[in-house]
Amino acid sequence: MEASRRRSNRKSRKPSEKVGNNIPTTLCIYEDVVDPDCEELEMNDGVTIINQQNRKLNSDQFDIILENMWNNYFSIEIERKKLFKCIDCLWFDMYMTQETKPKVLNWIKKQDIFSKKYVFIPIVCWGHWRLVILCNFGECIHSETIRPCMLLLDSLNSADPKTIEPNIRMFIKDICREEGKTEIVESLAQIPLLVPKVPQQQNSEDCGIYVLYYINLFMKNAPEDVSISESYSNFMNENWFNIEGLETFWNEIFLCASTNLGQFIFHEVDKYAASGDTTASHRLIRKFVASSSKSIALNTLSHLLSSDVHRYCSLALPMYERITQTTWFTWNSKLISSVIASLEKQGYSDEAQVLISESIQKLEFRNQEIALFYCDLIHVFAKNGLKESVFNYYSQLKELLSGSTSSSLNRKAFEYMISALCTLDLPNDAEEVMKEMNNVGFNPSGFEFRLIVLAYGKSGLFDKMKRVLDQMKISGYVLDTICFNVVLSSYGNHGKISEIVLWIQKMKNSNTPLSIRTYNTVLNSCSTIIAFVQDPKSLPLSIKELMEKLTKDEVLLIRELMDSSVLLEKLEWSSSEGKLDLHGMHLGSVYVILLQWIEELRMRFCCGSWMIPAEITVVCGLGKHSSIRGKSPVKALVSELMVRLKSPMRIDRKNVGCFVAKGKNVRNWLC
Template identity: 40%
Template structure:
């Protein structure tokens, strides 16, 4: 492989990290790392931040690649590439010299795009041609590499170069389901919905069965362009291709409506899913709630007026939101316990709410839902909320979900505190939690989570309940 361009000293001093929101999912998976790999990566990034010359940075990189495991080195490379950090270029060169090195289409494409961004066009083209000649042995392999190049270059805004790869791709005899799936994804990243739909039709005509995911990509691409009629046409064509409306397909449709923030359509679709007994998944919970602007602003502020129960949240959304369907959308999601049941783990010794995989907005709503549920159950010896320390997050700095969980539980006057043994876990003993739940304010009227119910508690029942809680606390 030809030597890739080294980072100059001025560039090392002036580099800035800027995360690319459409970074490859493959890069994300490797960069997520885990355990000691993640901790050593943090130390590496800290060391690189302190370097002031290119030579010093490259010495740190060579030492890291030479002493760490393959997994740790590739996780660090992926993180640098996701951050568009120019130091990914010398890091990749060090990786190619390691004894365990195996060529990766995703990494090579990402480095080629980063070289182009930094003005090293010749090195970028040399890396691409060398990769094709030395590591790719079939037309399908070359086609998949072009798809990765399209994705990498488009993520940096280099649409013309990405289209050059698409032109090359189209001049080749294509075959294989995997090739068409990758091409559809790359075209959608470029915002070329009609070309992606054409490729999807070509894939079907050749007998390669697509999945709901491919239809979802094309539909969302239309939706982001504001072409809702085309989006719904693609959604409708799923059933014509023999895709049954199961959990995956239903959530794909939901994600399409959320991408264009069509709250009324999302609400109607959620109700349809409820009638068909198709439960929303964690991903659906995330992208539906993330598409609610009023809810997102409430979570962002985390002020003293933050609703601390599901009923108060729905009531606030009704009074504040300019979108008629937003409050009903949240209420409809709350009517299903499928996501909470999956996130909550019960055992003889502990009940645990696991917030891994949830956005801050979704984590907030889930915590309110969780408090409602544990109020009415017999608790084990310990209660905990697992929020992690941000190692799977795309955002550097303070773990956002942990920060949110601490603030919400603090405003609730909860006894849960950060564990001394695990900084990503809030924990408390059963007796203290029972005492807290008993003294927790009674929900305001009109707080029923059921989407159709409108019953309110009579004043006398509310009074007796408050008196009972008072004497319970006294005892």
């Protein structure tokens, strides 16, 4: 319940104290590691560090999280978002203080809040967070249909929420008076303050998180045209959400704010780069590393290392050097190898050699550790396309191991080199290394064979690919689903649909099961289906319609997929629920599987021999892994299909990553 207060300089903060491009002047950074000595740190540059397990939100933290949510998290349409307004969480508290009261009323007047249908007023009072929502205050007070009202949402109703009603009414009355809303001022006593029975917090700390979740769900579920005083109980009640949904939301906004960390750092780097001030960039890195958790610092370093923009990747070394000075740092072969490869790629070979020499000294010239370090170097050099460095360190690795009796190290050296050569698109060289490996007594594993198969396939060298597959079988390896998917991917990359059909038939003839990855691999190669899912409004709405739009080879391909058991493996069926889980599917797979699912349900419901589940569910997820957080392409595609097919399936209010409907309603729809 307690919301710890840290007023500091925010007492005089005005609403204009923000920068453009959705990047806050104060950035909230979350930690996933608890620092027992410090719950919160603040850098001189205004970066607030909060650890995720500290659930007591003070006003700084609440306001920053809300800003991140508003700018980056909410997955609602822009037009709908225009219905809402949220005022600063400190303004109610500041209004209650006589010296700041006029300032607050002046700031609110500039916000023109009554132009919005709904206005959120977060309140922290006596160490507890509540939410007031003003509804329809722009409407006529005497309207017969849409009338103003106020909602008070409290996650701790036992604390008697209405104890602050007089203060709320006084606050609203003064705002209306300041804005010239005479009608509301005179009639405010007749505008009800309603207290819905909303889900209650389970501990003494989560009130701020509940208020944020109330805002999130209200923006998604609130009606646009119906008077909220008559209809709020239809969705805002004790069963509005469950604790699992709340925890998912907390984790989501945690990740959302962490993502904004990178935006903040890169924004500042761009600013200093424009002025040519490298000293300022290094000072920013020093402060950032000193104030960040291990996971945040390493994650940001990873972004710098993977960037192709020089002004970013050039900061990888100074950030790494700062990280090595932290108390939590431990030397890591893979991390230092990535830094060295980044330097080599930028042309800083001398600096890279210095780090290599320091690493060898760090390992105290122990050959086994140095060999593993060289393996990591070879791997990262290959990923960065540094062919010469790969061959150079492979030669050094072979020389280092020339007198070694360790079979595991020698095998590992061969494995890393084969992988590196395949990454560099040099399958012929990789095959030669594999022959050398075999000649010295190490039998290649199925993994090495698959790497070379993939490398030949990527290059379009299909005869050589098939030759390696034959060698793989001669060596005693069975072609499994993974290996077949590699082959299908190779043909798909070159648009050879007829070959894909033949290899799917080979999978079936060898009793090798198809998987969701098979669907993804194959349908990503089907140009007609890819074009359809990029423009969902043009999607054919049945298997029959789809087949009429496809090429001859694509028709054969879809038939082979539909003849597999993949859909049945993803479909759960019981008296309580019939559930289709779309996790792991690419858009083309989602589309085809949904059309199959509709046909399967129609057959089950209409034949009369299958039980009718109480509820039908389609799980599509929340868009955690999409390029734009909170924007799920899968969910958008499912929604478009459901609307165009006039399906009874609707987004689940308790889990917005699912579509649900009663089983009987789905049966009536399909039959």
